[in-house]
Amino acid sequence: MRTAILAALDHGDGGILRSGMPLRGRSVLAWQGRAVRALGCERVICLIDHFGEDIIALQRTVEGDGGEFHAVRSGRQLPGLLRGEDELVVLLDGLVVDPETLQAVTCGDGDLAKGVATLPASHPLAQAHPDAFERIDRERAWAGVLVMRGAPARQLAELPGDGAVIPLLLRLALQSGIAGRPVPPEMIGEGEWLLATSGEALAGRERTLIDRSLAERSWTGPGLVLAQAIARRVAPRAAASAPLAAAGATLALLVAGAVLAGFGFAPAGLGVAAAGALAGASAQAAAMVARALLGVDAPRLPGGWFTALSDTFAGG
Structure with a gap:
């Protein structure tokens, strides 16, 4: 089963959850849910610390569209939901990326392809948010998108339950030999690939989209x-x-x-x-x-x- 793993845990400026920040009339989490559903994810699993309004809204949207939704509080709950042959699409908490761009990054020849999306370690995003866009090696950082099989993720059952799940999934994917897939530079231009850190940053993204549309x-x-x-x-x-x-x-x-x-x-x-x-x-x-x-x-x-x-x- 094609499964998306999202998270609503990290906070941005002012202590607001990145996933709950408003963008284009919806929460960042809602846009992530829309993007992964457009990729064909039949099931959405969201890591949470409390069951808030944005989680309820995402659940209603996914289930109302015929999908399956789970909210979990610990990485140890994931192995019980996953099978080894499942296709997993993992997004960084608070990542803002359009569905079309996400599809271009994750699909090769029209099919979902395993890979760790990367950007240069010198990129401003990686420099400004090293805890989010983690270094993979000297030259590359994670871009916040990951496609892997369920088998490596099932190893979460053997790891401490209090670890940060998304970074653990990244490490398990790399250890299993999944290759890096560089995000084309034109896809990570100004405002195209964004971390929801503040309302001001997201407002800037909206202004860019409006300017382009009216042009x-x-x-x-x-x-x-x-x-x-x-x-x-x-x-x-x-x-x-x-x-x-x-x-x-x-x-x-x-x-x-x-x-x-x-x-x-x-x-x-x-x-x-x-x-x-x-x-x-x-x-x-x-x-x-x-x-x-x-x-x-x-x-x-x-x-x-x-x-x-x-x-x-x-x-x-």
């Missing part, structure tokens, strides 16, 4: 500039609802404008229609932000008429 199209014209500014302010806080809310406002305003024009109030109708076009442009911008923040879970808007309205009215 996909030109926002020239006063109306489009305003629409982009509205999306920057509103969409990150309500990524799942803002695009559809703006689309609804667009329809309402356009209908109202047409009604006013039909009753002879053409200037007022044109003004209301222009407001509808601005709402449409805002919906487009919010949808771009939502896709960047939520990925496949982002709401989808109707097609080309939104763009046509924005170009006609809001861009002028």
Whole structure:
């Protein structure tokens, strides 16, 4: 069985659990759960010290999607859940990595491949967080992702139960001869491969994603500039609802404008229609932000008429 092993134990700045820090409207742990489920992990095991809200939310998500979930407090509980032939995907506590990037790192020729993901020991992440991104040798550090068989992990039954489980799994994998797999430099660029140490660090990641998403199209014209500014302010806080809310406002305003024009109030109708076009442009911008923040879970808007309205009215 393909099994993910996650952890919700380590604390970041301010004593907050790294796994519980908010990112793009969800906890870091929720994003890890989404990433490993996208890899095909049928079962998720999470190491915890208490059964908090984030753990309950992850359990509901995994089980609601047909998966199996276990929360354990000790490494000695793992061998009883694992078989030697199981495929294990192990993530560092608090690691932030997109599902697409995780798949690229862990899969060779489309199949999950055993390996210890590595980054250069001189990399800023390894230098700033040596306890998390552990040195493997003089030149390499662990990158926070590991794919191994269940057989070495079953040796946890023979080790002290109070040891840090994720580092122990790393050592057992290396001792079993699993090779290192360097993470391509372009995948660990600024904000692409991140440890959740503080809210500020995660907010910076969100800003990077928003900037990239809005750079996909030109926002020239006063109306489009305003629409982009509205999306920057509103969409990150309500990524799942803002695009559809703006689309609804667009329809309402356009209908109202047409009604006013039909009753002879053409200037007022044109003004209301222009407001509808601005709402449409805002919906487009919010949808771009939502896709960047939520990925496949982002709401989808109707097609080309939104763009046509924005170009006609809001861009002028």
